[in-house]
Amino acid sequence: MTASVVRIEDKLYQNRYLVDAGRPHIKVRQHQSPSPNLLALTVVCPAKCYEVNEDGQVEVIADGCMECGTCRVLCEESGDIDWSYPRGGFGVLFKFG
Amino acid sequence: MTEERFDAIVVGAGMSGNAAAYTMASRGLKVLQLERGEYPGSKNVQGAILYANMLETIIPDFRDDAPLERHLVEQRFWVTDDTSHTGMHYRSDDFNEPAPNRYTIIRAQFDKWFSRKVRAAGAIVLCETTVTELALDAAGKVIGVHTDRAGGVIHADVVVLAEGVNGLLGTRARFRKVPKPEAVALAVKEMHFLPEEVINERFGLTGDQGCVIEAAGTISRGMAGLGFLYTNKESISLGIGCLVSHFAATLESPYALLDAFKNHPSIRPLLAGSEIKEYAAHLIPEGGFKAIPQLFGDGWVVVGDAAQLNNAVHREGSNLAMTSGRIAGEAIAAIKSRKHPMTSDNLSLYKAMLDKSFVLKDLRKYKDMPALLHTNSHNFFTTYPQLMSQAAQNFVRVDGTPKIEKERATTAALIKARSRWGLVSDAVRLALAWR
Ligand SMILES: Cc1cc2nc3c(=O)[nH]c(=O)nc-3n(C[C@H](O)[C@H](O)[C@H](O)COP(=O)(O)OP(=O)(O)OC[C@H]3O[C@@H](n4cnc5c(N)ncnc54)[C@H](O)[C@@H]3O)c2cc1C
Ligand code: SF4
Numbered sequence: 001m002t003a004s005v006v007r008i009e010d011k012l013y014q015n016r017y018l019v020d021a022g023r024p025h026i027k028v029r030q031h032q033s034p035s036p037n038l039l040a041l042t043v044v045c046p047a048k049c050y051e052v053n054e055d056g057q058v059e060v061i062a063d064g065c066m067e068c069g070t071c072r073v074l075c076e077e078s079g080d081i082d083w084s085y086p087r088g089g090f091g092v093l094f095k096f097g
Numbered sequence: 098m099t100e101e102r103f104d105a106i107v108v109g110a111g112m113s114g115n116a117a118a119y120t121m122a123s124r125g126l127k128v129l130q131l132e133r134g135e136y137p138g139s140k141n142v143q144g145a146i147l148y149a150n151m152l153e154t155i156i157p158d159f160r161d162d163a164p165l166e167r168h169l170v171e172q173r174f175w176v177t178d179d180t181s182h183t184g185m186h187y188r189s190d191d192f193n194e195p196a197p198n199r200y201t202i203i204r205a206q207f208d209k210w211f212s213r214k215v216r217a218a219g220a221i222v223l224c225e226t227t228v229t230e231l232a233l234d235a236a237g238k239v240i241g242v243h244t245d246r247a248g249g250v251i252h253a254d255v256v257v258l259a260e261g262v263n264g265l266l267g268t269r270a271r272f273r274k275v276p277k278p279e280a281v282a283l284a285v286k287e288m289h290f291l292p293e294e295v296i297n298e299r300f301g302l303t304g305d306q307g308c309v310i311e312a313a314g315t316i317s318r319g320m321a322g323l324g325f326l327y328t329n330k331e332s333i334s335l336g337i338g339c340l341v342s343h344f345a346a347t348l349e350s351p352y353a354l355l356d357a358f359k360n361h362p363s364i365r366p367l368l369a370g371s372e373i374k375e376y377a378a379h380l381i382p383e384g385g386f387k388a389i390p391q392l393f394g395d396g397w398v399v400v401g402d403a404a405q406l407n408n409a410v411h412r413e414g415s416n417l418a419m420t421s422g423r424i425a426g427e428a429i430a431a432i433k434s435r436k437h438p439m440t441s442d443n444l445s446l447y448k449a450m451l452d453k454s455f456v457l458k459d460l461r462k463y464k465d466m467p468a469l470l471h472t473n474s475h476n477f478f479t480t481y482p483q484l485m486s487q488a489a490q491n492f493v494r495v496d497g498t499p500k501i502e503k504e505r506a507t508t509a510a511l512i513k514a515r516s517r518w519g520l521v522s523d524a525v526r527l528a529l530a531w532r
Binding site for chain 1: 133134135138139140141142143145203204205206208224225226227244245246262263265275276277278281283285287288332341344345348349350351352353356373374375376377378379380
């Protein structure tokens with residue numbers, strides 16, 4: 001319908017975060033080629049934390065993560081990712097929620 | 098802190114955790130509540146409609162100082178296709194009652210208020226503390242928790258798991274599984290700010306009256322999902338949620354979906370000129386009765402979203418969370434007052450009490466609904482909405498076509514899209530699931 005391009009950066013920019021530098025709370029397991037669910041995260045993660053890198057591997061940068069758990073539900077059981085909460089006080093801080 | 102022993106530890110300061118901690122502390126139990134957010138509510142997302150009765154049971158005079166946005170006088174249900182909506186509006190002056198039935202709230206503010214009540218009732222509330230694991234004894238009984246703060250196990254007779262839909266602790270202890278992708282919806286939401294008068298004028302409201310819209314149809318692009326627009330005092334909460342399994346299958350982007358919803362010709366004028374101040378995402382348990390895990394064990398109970406106590410059909414969650422938290426708190430206080438241990442047998446009182454409440458009665462009623470919507474989503478969310486729009490337009494547009502031909506065209510379109518058998522079977526299955 002509308003062809004407008006949605007820039008996720010503009011959306012996340014509204015939010016408040018306290019990033020726990022150097023301690024990512026989500027990790028992607030080493031893989032040759034990504035499983036379908038892992039690949040899906042590059043589209044389905046609402047903060048666009050997942051991307052395919054030059055080697056064809058999916059990587060995560062969890063700075064804009066809203067801790068929703070979608071990637072956990074899709075990929076934790078298969079072992080594709082390790083999912084945890086940030087340390088207490090860190091991560092997204094909703095002003096309204 | 099580690100030397101101290103508590104009657105109960107509550108993990109989480111959301112709706113269910115606050116209800117449980119408040120109930121136990123106000124009955125004289127020594128309660129520790131742990132919350133990972135900087136303040137209660139900083140991790141929580143809701144639409145949000147607050148159902149007054151369930152809070153009133155816990156805090157009868159909440160209207161005196163709770164941060165309430167608007168009391169609802171009008172509800173709109175919309176079925177959308179790409180260019181239209183067919184709707185039902187229910188508005189009643191009866192809702193302008195002295196003690197209104199439903200309010201809109203802003204969760205971060207509401208949770209802070211609720212937490213102040215919990216502290217005032219005597220509980221110790223510790224924020225910025227993530228519980229990393231439950232502590233179990235050799236027999237598998239929960240005896241306390243480990244946190245990411247320095248120090249060892251914090252001990253308690255019972256741990257109330259009010260940790261929300263992601264419920265890491267319960268799954269790590271193997272009390273329950275990670276929710277299945279078809280049993281949770283991913284919702285994305287934005288806060289749109291507008292002056293109070295503009296909202297009042299656009300929705301035909303005065304004072305602190307509010308209006309809400311729930312929309313289903315082609316906006317979810319064939320996925321099982323729902324859009325919502327809720328009026329707050331000076332803002333509008335706008336969001337859309339669909340099953341995670343459907344997102345993964347269709348590879349739709351949640352924020353593109355939200356933006357398309359915002360730009361729907363029926364929604365866009367309602368938001369015109371607004372300033373967006375937050376974008377949030379959260380899961381909603383949608384598995385219903387069949388997804389409810391074990392609710393209690395030796396030294397633990399689970400409440401709220403962590404126990405999948407959420408009624409997706411009626412868009413109710415926080416009230417089930419509050420009620421299950423309150424009931425768990427009452428059960429624990431009763432066991433404690435009899436000086437009985439917090440064994441699985443004794444804690445089964447919680448389940449017995451919950452069985453008698455609306456929480457499990459409502460969820461049992463709709464036990465077949467999630468599976469129906471899960472497998473039939475394209476018909477319910479795309480085909481029927483499109484047909485409904487065509488039928489409405491056939492009915493409304495005056496162009497010289499004889500009415501009998503218009504009716505025939507409507508019927509033919511229905512049968513073409515779904516076949517007679519398909520229509521009957523959808524109707525029967527829907528009726529059975531609703532029963
Ligand atoms: C977009 C959206 C719209 C909704 N709309 C409505 C609505 O209009 N009306 C309605 O009634 N319901 C609605 N709901 C559902 C409602 O929000 C939930 O049912 C309700 O919040 C559940 O309460 P809870 O206490 O179980 O979980 P939560 O409110 O999620 O609270 C869980 C708490 O536990 C904390 N926590 C989790 N793990 C740990 C840990 N390991 N250590 C320390 N703390 C931890 C979290 O930080 C959080 O504060 C909606 C939900 C969403 C996502
Ligand atoms: S938890 Fe949600 S926001 Fe965070 S990385 Fe996973 S899918 Fe993205």
